[in-house]
Every structure is written in C-alpha cells, then in structure tokens.
Amino acid sequence: AQSVTQLDSQVPVFEEAPVELRCNYSSSVSVYLFWYVQYPNQGLQLLLKYLSGSTLVKGINGFEAEFNKSQTSFHLRKPSVHISDTAEYFCAVMAGVTGGGNKLTFGTGTQLKVEL
C-alpha cells in the first residue's frame, strides 16, 4: 500500500515570495505522484503529475515539483506566489506498476495562505 505525508498543515507566505510545499511518500513499488489544488467550495484540480522520466515536472499556474526517489519526496514549488494561489494543496500517490490498480491516496493537505 502507498501513503503520503504532508507535514505542513498551513504555510503562510507573502505575495511575490517563493514557496515550497513538502510531500513525502511511502511505497514498496514504483509510483505515480500528483499535486492537486482545491479552491474554496470547489473540487480538486490537477496541478501536475510525475509518471516517469525527468524528475522536474512543470504544471499549471507556474508551479513545479521535483521527484526525489532517494528521499521519497515530491515537493511543490513556485518562485513567486500571487494572492490567487491561496488554496489547499494535496499531494497524492498511486502505484505505478502494471496490475497495481488505480487507487489514488491523498495526503492531509497544506493550506497555502498568501498575504499582502
């Protein structure tokens, strides 16, 4: 089974500052990794995903994430945040092997609050 840990429940940051949201995963098999964003009263929207290949993946809204197999991490970064980035961010993992099923397991989420 796979699991995800998002250690930071809240991250406050000033507008135009850089931000990093941390995500660590646990799995006995190779994995697919995802970041989702949830704005108030909405569903989850896919920001980016890592399936294989280049460890640096770029997503929508200027976000990027780096897969680090040795540290079992998939941290999300943005060099300069905007007020509109205020939202909850979820890291998620899925088994990336044939026959591994398609169950997506989520972390507990990190609330990003961008302040002026």
Added chain:
Amino acid sequence: ETGVTQTPRHLVMGMTNKKSLKCEQHLGHNAMYWYKQSAKKPLELMFVYNFKEQTENNSVPSRFSPECPNSSHLFLHLHTLQPEDSALYLCASSQAPDSRGGYTFGSGTRLTVV
C-alpha cells in the same frame, strides 16, 4: 457539458430522509469514485467502480449505497444519515486500468445532516 458534474451542489437533509447524489462524467472515462471530505480530516475514498463494477468499498456504512448504471453515471443513495455524515462529497473519474492521467474531480455536493 464537459468534465465531471455533480448535483446538487448543496443538500440539507433530516436524519430520516432519503436522498441521492448524482455524478456524471463527459470524459469517456471508465472508472468512477466517491470521496468524503470532512473538515480537519484527510480525503476518504468511499467507493471505486471500474467498468461499472464496484471494486472497492472502504468499510462504508450501509446507509450509503452507491449505484453505477453505466460508465458515465454514478449515484450515491443516502438514507438515515447521522450528523457526522455532514461533509463535502466528491466524485471523480479516470481512465482505467492504470489511471496514470490522474483523476478528474467534480465540484462536490455539500451535505448537511440536521
């Protein structure tokens, strides 16, 4: 319509009522999911349907009854709910078998049990 549509957006029901949540996807996906999102708790996977067949039930109480008549539609029938069932219920879909494209979520139904 595109994406995943959930109706109603908001629902208030008494503990003795019976209601249903509806989810429809227009993406040609063949797997659908129900998640429960409560305040201060992780997203809870409730049910998984692959090719219309239920493949996972995460010990969900029987007062929640899912139905998947075809690959595009998913229902969650509710009866004799408890106040602790108040939450945001999210539907999602994906392209099985490996769903490597990720899930596409609807906007959710905000359920309040009074």
